[in-house]
Amino acid sequence: MILVMGVTGAGKSYFINRLAEGTVQEGPGLKSQTQQPQVVKALLGDDTELQTEVAIVDTPGFDDSARPDSEILDEISQFLAVQYLVGIELQGIIYLHRITDNRMQGSAFRYFQMFQRLCGEQAFGNVILLTTMWDQLPDEAVGYRREQELRKDYWDMMEEKGSHIAIFDGSHEMAESIVLRLLGKAKVTLDIQRELVDSNKPLGDTLAGRLVASSVEARLIEIEKLENQLTHRLQGLESTDSQASNLRRERDKAKAEVAAQKQGRNRLKARVGSETKRKVENEDGTTVKKRFDRDKIGMFAALLGLGVNLVFAILPFVGF
Numbered sequence: 001m002i003l004v005m006g007v008t009g010a011g012k013s014y015f016i017n018r019l020a021e022g023t024v025q026e027g028p029g030l031k032s033q034t035q036q037p038q039v040v041k042a043l044l045g046d047d048t049e050l051q052t053e054v055a056i057v058d059t060p061g062f063d064d065s066a067r068p069d070s071e072i073l074d075e076i077s078q079f080l081a082v083q084y085l086v087g088i089e090l091q092g093i094i095y096l097h098r099i100t101d102n103r104m105q106g107s108a109f110r111y112f113q114m115f116q117r118l119c120g121e122q123a124f125g126n127v128i129l130l131t132t133m134w135d136q137l138p139d140e141a142v143g144y145r146r147e148q149e150l151r152k153d154y155w156d157m158m159e160e161k162g163s164h165i166a167i168f169d170g171s172h173e174m175a176e177s178i179v180l181r182l183l184g185k186a187k188v189t190l191d192i193q194r195e196l197v198d199s200n201k202p203l204g205d206t207l208a209g210r211l212v213a214s215s216v217e218a219r220l221i222e223i224e225k226l227e228n229q230l231t232h233r234l235q236g237l238e239s240t241d242s243q244a245s246n247l248r249r250e251r252d253k254a255k256a257e258v259a260a261q262k263q264g265r266n267r268l269k270a271r272v273g274s275e276t277k278r279k280v281e282n283e284d285g286t287t288v289k290k291r292f293d294r295d296k297i298g299m300f301a302a303l304l305g306l307g308v309n310l311v312f313a314i315l316p317f318v319g320f
């Protein structure tokens with residue numbers, strides 16, 4: 001299995017569609033498009049006897065506007081726990097970053113920090129850090145300068161520990177060669193998988209979860225303060241005042257985010273490992289195992305309630 005990760009709009013679905021046209025939905029990049037992980041199944045090799053199955057998983061990214069980080073981490077951790085428990089080999093992670101972004105800030109920075117902790121240093125050798133959207137730059141030199149900054153501030157340290165850094169040119173050939181590069185690697189277990197499944201830690205006690213928990217607390221303080229300020233301002237206005245309806249809309253939005261952040265904070269208490277074990281064991285004994293027999297990828301998708309999009313072939317398998 002190979003994961004495609006990165007913040008919303010980084011080009012994850014675009015990358016997968018370059019591998020297999022039309023398998024996942026791309027979005028305009030402003031609002032998160034991939035709400036749930038999606039699985040695309042591929043066959044490697046041209047000899048039907050020897051063909052191996054691999055799943056490429058399109059994942060949801062952090063998004064400043066729509067969903068709390070904790071909800072996204074919860075989702076990612078659930079499929080990582082299932083993958084580990086079902087016994088699917090994880091060969092690598094493709095981490096995408098838009099070169100058109102001026103600086104690593106906001107959700108991109110939070111996500112990257114979370115990503116490093118989720119993997120753990122021992123898994124960095126199975127990571128490809130890939131910059132996207134070079135064709136959207138007004139001047140390539142800007143891209144090379146940004147890449148240098150990214151390397152100096154964040155990526156060099158991962159490269160030293162075995163990550164590979166590359167530029168995605170948007171082509172089918174390159175998408176395929178990146179996948180093949182990872183498929184040549186030994187399987188890896190991520191830190192968060194050991195923490196959740198082997199140590200049965202609550203999500204919020206894992207290294208990645210602790211980071212997300214502290215950003216949830218900080219955001220809650222900020223947004224509750226805003227909600228109170230808006231409520232206070234509304235109290236001084238007549239309900240017919242033209243300003244009032246705008247303020248009320250903003251206040252309701254803040255209120256909804258407070259509720260969503262609190263709900264996300266609760267999910268950080270979940271013992272995702274044992275929840276998943278229960279799910280795998282229960283389902284395993286009955287329908288899922290029978291239905292999928294030795295098709296672990298099918299079982300993975302069924303346990304998570306995900307669709308498997310399409311089977312496509314990566315050829316040739318030899319020569320790397």
Ligand SMILES: Nc1nc2c(ncn2[C@@H]2O[C@H](COP(=O)(O)OP(=O)(O)OP(=O)(O)O)[C@@H](O)[C@H]2O)c(=O)[nH]1
Nearest residue numbers: 008009010011012013014026027029032033034133
């Ligand atoms: N020109 C160009 N457009 C790209 C590239 N990568 C992505 N896009 C476009 O950018 C937008 C966002 O890309 P997606 O692939 O949907 O982003 P994502 O990472 O899947 O985002 P979420 O699903 O929201 O997490 C889409 O309109 C893509 O077609 C690229 O390398 N070049």
Ligand SMILES: [Mg+2]
Nearest residue numbers: 012013033034
């Ligand atoms: Mg997507």
